[in-house]
Amino acid sequence: MPTLDASDCAALMDELTAIVGRAAEAILALARQSEVRTKADGSPVTAADEAAEAIICEGLQRLSPSLPIISEEQAAKEKPTPVEDDSYFLVDPLDGTREFVAGRDEYTVNIALMTQRMPQLGVICAPAAGTIWRGILGKGADRIERTATIKPVPIRVRPQPRDEVVVMASRSHLDAQTQALVKALPRATLMQIGSSVKFCWIADGRADLYPRMAPTHDWDIAAGHAILQAAGGGVTAPDGSPVIYGTKELLIPAFVGCGGVKD
Numbered sequence: 001m002p003t004l005d006a007s008d009c010a011a012l013m014d015e016l017t018a019i020v021g022r023a024a025e026a027i028l029a030l031a032r033q034s035e036v037r038t039k040a041d042g043s044p045v046t047a048a049d050e051a052a053e054a055i056i057c058e059g060l061q062r063l064s065p066s067l068p069i070i071s072e073e074q075a076a077k078e079k080p081t082p083v084e085d086d087s088y089f090l091v092d093p094l095d096g097t098r099e100f101v102a103g104r105d106e107y108t109v110n111i112a113l114m115t116q117r118m119p120q121l122g123v124i125c126a127p128a129a130g131t132i133w134r135g136i137l138g139k140g141a142d143r144i145e146r147t148a149t150i151k152p153v154p155i156r157v158r159p160q161p162r163d164e165v166v167v168m169a170s171r172s173h174l175d176a177q178t179q180a181l182v183k184a185l186p187r188a189t190l191m192q193i194g195s196s197v198k199f200c201w202i203a204d205g206r207a208d209l210y211p212r213m214a215p216t217h218d219w220d221i222a223a224g225h226a227i228l229q230a231a232g233g234g235v236t237a238p239d240g241s242p243v244i245y246g247t248k249e250l251l252i253p254a255f256v257g258c259g260g261v262k263d
Contacts, residue, residue, distance in 0.1 A: 024146075082246045085116045109124065110219065131143060140231070233260070
């Protein structure tokens, strides 16, 4: 299997953007007619999740047939084999299904391209907002408004404010450890929102920190990790060590996403 670098990723970006756009359209078309089912792990799934995954996987197979795909809904049915050091795609076809079912706009479509167990490229689309965020390590990040005709707008994290720090946290998965960490931060304002939009808002300069002290799957954070790092931020384990992707369970025990350093 091939190993793709940043230049290879750049050549794929326009088609990956089109793929997430098609998946977003399918999700929006099913927004009012998606029966909710419960998977074995207790998480919800709808026809919109499955339709988006089918579109994404077909598009990725056509675009790069030699690259493996690990996708959330496929993984729920058949445990995937972790890929060692070669490149592969990580897909969350509908991140924030609980928010989608509740009628909120806080859900996304996520595609990451992994190389040597680290995200190299990330594309995230927020279908209801009509916004796409993209990033490639070493080549920067940008934002596209799908309803506009303007070119992609470069994005960058903001310097950490001297006074108020805006901390992002999950709306549906705010655990006690994360709550305690936020309370311990001086002059912190908490913003709760669903899905990987939290990474994008930090990359976009609207927030500063995203700690999560509970486990989450690789596909939940890989695309956001790539975009945030490409925009000048970072994602690490709580102790500052690298996040480890590609474990047998495909789980990240905890992580902290952050924007710029304090100026």
